[in-house]
Amino acid sequence: MTEHLILAPLPGTFYRRPAPDAAPYVEEGKLVAADTVIACIEVMKQFNELTAQHSGHLQTFLLEDGDAVDIGQPVARVVT
Template identity: 80%
Template sequence: MPEHLIPAPLPGTFYRRPAPDAAPYVAEGSPVEADTVIACIEVMKQFNEMTAGHGGQLMAFLVEDGEAVEIGQPVARVLT
């Protein structure tokens, strides 16, 4: 099965959940569609949703919740 790395579309702070007290958008091992929201990136108090970009199974997140990311940095792996 092909593996795809999902890159951060912009620099900022990576969050796996929409709010501190909310459940994560998606858990590792879960099936995803190309348009499934998997995380958000905060830039100057604006939260930008990130989608998987590929359908398949989200295998792993490559960054921690609340970690700073750079544009193009791989943040998750999807098996298609």
């Protein structure tokens, strides 16, 4: 098994859901493809989708909804 960290491509606010009343994009422990949207990062009212970048199981998120995130900061782990 190989562990991959998913890094934030830009700074902003991290969200696991597309809207406050919506279900999360993906739950921890679920199987994801490299192009699966797992979260979004909001920058000045612009929402940028974040993909898993690797196929495997999304092991854990390292941030909570609404947390500030910096460029290059790890946001989740995927195990292949």
